[in-house]
Every structure is written in structure tokens, then in C-alpha cells.
Amino acid sequence: MTATRLLILGAVRERGSAHGYQVRRDLESWGVHLWGNIRQGSIYHGLRKLEGEGLLEVVPTTAPAAGPTRTSYGLTEDGERAFVELLEDALRSDEAGLAETIAGVGFITELTRERAIELLRLRVDAYRRRRARVVDEYDRTADEDWGHHVEAVRLWARTADSAVEWTQDLVQRLQDGAYTMRGETRGETRGAAAGRSVTPAGTPSRGR
Known part of the structure; x- marks a missing residue:
């Protein structure tokens, strides 16, 4: 539900105000249906729920010349936060x-570019700390028979490594000026590092 809340709030925010059909069309245009499990009913339910929580409010709209009247929503101050x-x-x-x-x-x-980079670096640090705890425990119990459960540890470690690599790569692209961030004029800081590679973080040595 967290992803749905973020997507709905973001879609309404981008338009200033929006009704359910507009939110659904925007999410589809972003390809959300390819990776997210967000159905049409969840969007309308989410809009009403967010309104009930005081994060959205109904805003006045002009009645259409034809077709059904739709309820439009806008973000409240709490919704923005x-x-x-x-x-x-x-x-x-x-x-x-x-x-x-x-x-x-x-x-x-x-x-802002600085804030995005700061958050992504915190993500890398958090992954590395948790990965170290997992692998340390794995190494500490090396003499125990984990059986097939060891594959869960290996999967998580590989997933963490992939997340760290992707995040570092995105940080580098942002540092080199990729994308137009909040407070910037389109193209003013765009860099040429989209293809820069990042060395992957290490993975557990045992069992490879």
C-alpha cells in the first residue's frame, strides 16, 4: 500500500488536481501496470482513503458538457508533507x-540534486550495514549445517549487492548532472555519464 499511496499522491500532485480516471491514465503512461499490482479499484479506494486521512481534499471542478461528473482531488498541506x-x-x-x-x-x-544524492548514499550505507550483519552471522555459524536454507542467505546477499551497485550508479549519474532536478532549468546541469560503470560490491565468498 505504501507504493500505491506514493503513486496516487504524486499523480495528483503533478496535475495540481485530478480525478480517478486521470490518475489511472497517468499511472498507465508511466508503465506502473508493468511492475506494480495496482488495479483500477485500488486507485479509487486509495483516493477516498487518502481523503479520509486528510491528505487529499475534494476540489471544485467545472461540470463537463457531456459525460459523468467526476470527483477531483488536490493535496492538502498534510498530503504534501x-x-x-x-x-x-x-x-x-x-x-x-x-x-x-x-x-x-x-x-x-x-x-533537489543534493537531497536525492544524500538519500541514496544513506541507502547504500544501510544496505552495507545490514549485509555485514547477515554475512557475519553466516560466517560465525560456518560449522552449522544450514542445509538448503543457506540459499536464502545467498539470495539476499546477491540482492543487496545488486541494490548497492544500482544505487551507486544512480548517484554517479546524478553527480555528473543527469536529469533535471527540483530548482534547475531543463538541461542546465545535464551530464554525460549515463553509461558510467560502477564496480559491484563484494559477495559472500563461501559456497560460490
Whole structure:
């Protein structure tokens, strides 16, 4: 639900105000249906729930000449704060799910370049700390028979390594001026590092 909340708030925020059909069309245009499990019903339910929580409010709209009257929503001050908090958590946390992370990346240009880089570096640090704890425990119990459960540790470690590598790569691209971030004029800081490679973090040595 965290990814859905972020996506709905972000979609409404980008338009200034939006009704459910507009939110659905925007999410589809962003390819959310390819990686997220967000159905049409979840969007309308999410809009009503966010309104009930005081994060969205109904805004007046002009009645259409034809077709159904639609309820449009805009962000409240609390909704704006919630959007920023969800966005920053999605980029900073090593515990964010894949859908939440992808949703956060989709709105990363709503942050300043410095803030985005700061959050992504915190993400790398968090992954490295948790990875060290996992691998240390794995090494400490080397004499125990983990059986097939050791594959879960290996999978998590590889996943963490991949997340660190991707995050470092994105940090480098942002440092080199990729994308137009909050407070910047389009193209003024765009760099040429889109293809820069980053050395992957290490992986557990045992069992490879």
C-alpha cells in the first residue's frame, strides 16, 4: 500500500488536481501496470482513503458538457508533507520493497540534486550495514549445517549487492548532472555519464 499511496499522491500532485480516471491514465503512461499490482479499484479506494486521512481534499471542478461528473482531488498541506516523507523513505531505506523503490525513483526529480544524492548514499550505507550483519552471522555459524536454507542467505546477499551497485550508479549519474532536478532549468546541469560503470560490491565468498 505504501507504493500505491506514493503513486496516487504524486499523480495528483503533478496535475495540481485530478480525478480517478486521470490518475489511472497517468499511472498507465508511466508503465506502473508493468511492475506494480495496482488495479483500477485500488486507485479509487486509495483516493477516498487518502481523503479520509486528510491528505487529499475534494476540489471544485467545472461540470463537463457531456459525460459523468467526476470527483477531483488536490493535496492538502498534510498530503504534501506525506508525499515528501514517502518519497524520501522509498529512496533512503534498505527495507523498501521493489514497487516502493521504483515509485520513489519515478518522483526523484521532485527533490533537489543534493537531497536525492544524500538519500541514496544513506541507502547504500544501510544496505552495507545490514549485509555485514547477515554475512557475519553466516560466517560465525560456518560449522552449522544450514542445509538448503543457506540459499536464502545467498539470495539476499546477491540482492543487496545488486541494490548497492544500482544505487551507486544512480548517484554517479546524478553527480555528473543527469536529469533535471527540483530548482534547475531543463538541461542546465545535464551530464554525460549515463553509461558510467560502477564496480559491484563484494559477495559472500563461501559456497560460490
